[in-house]
Amino acid sequence: MTESWATFGADLHLELSAGRGLRAGLTEALREAARSGRLAPGTRLPSSRSLAADLGIARNTVAEAYAELVAEGWLTARQGSGTRVAERARERRSAPAAPVRRPVRARTSYSLFPGTPDLGGFPRAAWLSAARRALTDAPNEAFGYGDPRGRVELREALAGYLARARGVHADPERIVLCSGFAHGVMVLAKLLRARRVREVAVEGYGLDVHRDLLTAAGLRTRPLEVDAAGAHTQSLSPASGAVLLTPAHQFPTGAALTPVRRAAAVDWARSTGGLILEDDYDGEFRYDRQPVGALQGLDPGRVVYLGTASKSLAPGLRMGWMVVPPALLDEVLAAKGRIDWSSSALDQLTLAEFIRSGAYDRHVRGMRLRYRRRRDELVAAVGDRVAVSGIAAGLHAVLDLPPGGERAALRAAAWQDLGLQSLSWFRHPESTAAPREALVVGFGTPTQSAWSATLAALVAALP
């Protein structure tokens, strides 16, 4: 709702933000008026009583809004001089400040960029109640500088969960929390450099951000070709000191690494002493049958398992975890550094409680149904026009296109304000495989309310 009020003897249009309480709306409107200079510094505001009467709202509401703005320094309140707009409001305004950007409330455009879950699905209420329990139970030392591996409560909860849900050989002592997958890769890249490794094999299609992290650490990346059976692990070279794989659901092509290829990766690691970095970013989300367990289960001594809450819950949590081979733990901690700058201890305790209470399982199950339904609808909607490749899993699918189709689809999508990414965008620059034209469709990205329109926009953009 938007209301405008004539007040202060001038037409001052105060906009109440939508979806906020009256007091919050009034506070923000006044703050904005002071910030923007519409209320000049020194201006004396009407008494709370008379403004309340003008606006037809409770006097307390106005008084509280005033008090908040005084606390924030936008207004001053002095005995005998009433409530005024503070001088510093002007000072700040007159400083050569860039315009203050308001938080983006919603994107009007559609996005099918892969890599982000449906953020509207974040379980706010359940998370908050887990936070309440965690914060109530937390020992004082939880607020201090902690174990560089992260809170033991979360490592214990994860060990149970990962064993149960992903078949990971996990021990809380060997779990190291980090602030998302990228942080984990950064730590491991540092470790590899300290071991004098020069080259890491990566999948021929993958995220450039991850390749860049390795390159920034001084490591060369060598592409492995990728097909319907996953990465060509049988072509792994002894020159590579490690390999970065997405075995459960190759990103972005969508293949599951076959048992033969899994065995080949482990054989390579055993014979060369190389390390396997397993990126299990969306292992929980498989729709056709039982999730395939993590590769790590095959040889926990040679695989570093990396998981994240970024797809199952939200990237904004900045929460990831590594399950580290016993022999590697000290090196990982040395590379991570003496200070734990992984994630907030409060969030770690909250996630531990969230997992322990079963809320995590419930949430994953709910989202699995949601994504599965979307994938089915995607397949149905595009069915006879393009082929959907990759297994029925995860938050994204690949739509294969005829030659020239990528370009045409991206152009058509841009016209519709639809964010869409081509497969070739993910191609390793040194890949020698024949180029393949396709779209990587992040069907998990839209919120529930935007999904149908987004899908319609996609269908309209297809050649």
Add this chain to the structure above:
Amino acid sequence: MTESWATFGADLHLELSAGRGLRAGLTEALREAARSGRLAPGTRLPSSRSLAADLGIARNTVAEAYAELVAEGWLTARQGSGTRVAERARERRSAPAAPVRRPVRARTSYSLFPGTPDLGGFPRAAWLSAARRALTDAPNEAFGYGDPRGRVELREALAGYLARARGVHADPERIVLCSGFAHGVMVLAKLLRARRVREVAVEGYGLDVHRDLLTAAGLRTRPLEVDAAGAHTQSLSPASGAVLLTPAHQFPTGAALTPVRRAAAVDWARSTGGLILEDDYDGEFRYDRQPVGALQGLDPGRVVYLGTASKSLAPGLRMGWMVVPPALLDEVLAAKGRIDWSSSALDQLTLAEFIRSGAYDRHVRGMRLRYRRRRDELVAAVGDRVAVSGIAAGLHAVLDLPPGGERAALRAAAWQDLGLQSLSWFRHPESTAAPREALVVGFGTPTQSAWSATLAALVAALP
């Protein structure tokens, strides 16, 4: 509630967890039975219909519990063979698991190690209610991958707070959130290396962790002598590309950088193009008079201001911030990386709300009183035996000792199980100043309930 059921033809006690729904309780009880081996692998479970009848609950409840456990891999369901306990349950159980360590609840010993606030003072209730408001108001996009600078809500709240409380020229656009001071220094060290800086001046007494971060980035550290007027900024060399200072309250000697020395630092920066890194770790806590504003106010174009919630709230939040000169913003963001792995967006929103609502000011005020009282008690308790040096500020004080006194005090403290740190521990290895014997007493570290006994232990340990 706890129920036990006789079922499966055997006395199998399934415990329903308290406060859970019936289905969740049944699921967990069955999972636990499979995990613990009370239900042997291969055991055929009764049909959902007959178990439901046995338990007097809806058949759907049982069916859903079964389905969940099948999805999780504890049970298998095959046409014609019914629902059975999976084989993998046993495999996992027999794996050689290390004993699970319980979290450490409390330290029985006393600690006066500096660097940690009174963790018992963390405002749990106020934080939680800010979290509730923040989580309720948050737009969906807050849960996504965010601005590499961090959430705009917190940057705006901090800009207001820092201007008001610390005299910092802050603009939300130039605030970059990080996960504590160390993360900020790491980012800045990377930036300095990219600028081909080779040497950074540091205070002759300071934290080795901070020096180590610079050294690890390939930077040499050159010590500046420190006296009662703070660091000898007049001796800054053109060979140093930056200087790391604690102007408000030198850590650990406790001096405040005098106006003359502040001016000298800024003059050096202007004439050499060097950068000042201002570590304002406890600037809020001054007990004798108004806090002195941040050095950054003197020349916002040459000072990177670094602040943290680690002393004012809790290190466990992993929350820090930099206010960056306009010309440096792009370089800082490049060094920080494309992905924001600073801190949790939820905590950022919560802290923003905590500041906006005035709870942060209230908390700081309360802790200021607490610490001030402790410092007074410390001074009174040791008054005639040793001199307390440094300004009346912060969470630590320095007790000067006669020759040989450091060793004797540390030995006596160890006997009493009292954690205590000597001043010489903080001395830069290349410092040429005459050694000084003293203790750095972190009077902020104990909880309220432990304070008196800790102070008594300290007094007993003094020579």
